[in-house]
Amino acid sequence: MKNCFYLLILFVFTMVSCNSNKTEAVEENSKCEQQCSEQKNQVVECIMSRRSIRAYKSEQIKDEELQTILECGINAPSARNSQPWEVRVIRDKEAIDNLNKEVIADMIEKRPEAKERFADEDASVFFHAPTLLVVAYDTTQYWGQSDCGMLVQNILLAAESMNIGSCAVGCCRDYINSPKAADFVNSLNLPENYVVYLTVTLGYKDENPDAKPRDDKKVAYME
Numbered sequence: 001m002k003n004c005f006y007l008l009i010l011f012v013f014t015m016v017s018c019n020s021n022k023t024e025a026v027e028e029n030s031k032c033e034q035q036c037s038e039q040k041n042q043v044v045e046c047i048m049s050r051r052s053i054r055a056y057k058s059e060q061i062k063d064e065e066l067q068t069i070l071e072c073g074i075n076a077p078s079a080r081n082s083q084p085w086e087v088r089v090i091r092d093k094e095a096i097d098n099l100n101k102e103v104i105a106d107m108i109e110k111r112p113e114a115k116e117r118f119a120d121e122d123a124s125v126f127f128h129a130p131t132l133l134v135v136a137y138d139t140t141q142y143w144g145q146s147d148c149g150m151l152v153q154n155i156l157l158a159a160e161s162m163n164i165g166s167c168a169v170g171c172c173r174d175y176i177n178s179p180k181a182a183d184f185v186n187s188l189n190l191p192e193n194y195v196v197y198l199t200v201t202l203g204y205k206d207e208n209p210d211a212k213p214r215d216d217k218k219v220a221y222m223e
């Protein structure tokens with residue numbers, strides 16, 4: 001009889017302890033689910049809040065910030081992990097200004113109507129951003145340009161996640177890939193077969209533009 005009593009006590013104790021472990025596990029799970037969904041929302045928020053920034057503060061972004069942005073860039077997916085990209089970082093104001101002047105002169109030469117757009121002496125296709133990235137792709141790789149697009153998008157989103165402004169700037173590409181820009185391109189020290197794909201401006205934001213409209217009819221469900 002006494003033994004039965006002890007067995008009953010042991011049974012009750014085990015059940016209570018099991019239940020309390022279960023409650024802890026459930027609580028832990030729901031905490032994790034909450035954290036995961038918050039994390040997911042942060043990514044969505046970052047994507048939805050990113051805008052092309054065309055006005056920057058002159059203060060340079062921090063080395064650690066730039067490093068993180070570049071690290072995120074090269075962690076983009078690429079076909080067969082071929083990583084057919086090269087990224088060059090230009091932080092010298094004079095170098096960016098010189099390139100800007102050459103790009104504008106070339107645009108005006110090709111399309112005289114552009115003269116009006118760049119009438120202001122202070123005009124800059126790089127918006128006076130303190131950092132300019134030049135992204136080049138391997139022309140021998142079938143997915144080279146797509147892969148670089150992924151790298152650039154990672155860069156733009158990583159920048160946004162740190163409230164750093166960015167803008168993909170492609171209007172300079174024709175000039176950069178023309179013989180006129182040979183000196184500039186040589187200075188980038190790119191491997192053979194690499195051609196400039198896109199440039200990206202980076203810096204602290206000096207504007208907060210609204211989102212441009214998106215056409216949701218571009219998506220269709222094939223049901």
Ligand SMILES: Cc1cc2nc3c(=O)[nH]c(=O)nc-3n(C[C@H](O)[C@H](O)[C@H](O)COP(=O)(O)O)c2cc1C
Pocket residue numbers: 050051052053054167168169170171172198211212
């Ligand atoms: C490949 C590419 C090239 C671009 N080139 C330029 C450019 O030369 N100058 C510019 O001001 N914006 C440029 N943009 C930025 C687009 O104008 C911008 O992404 C678009 O208007 C949507 O606005 P949002 O980025 O603020 O959402 C470029 C964007 C991409 C993806």
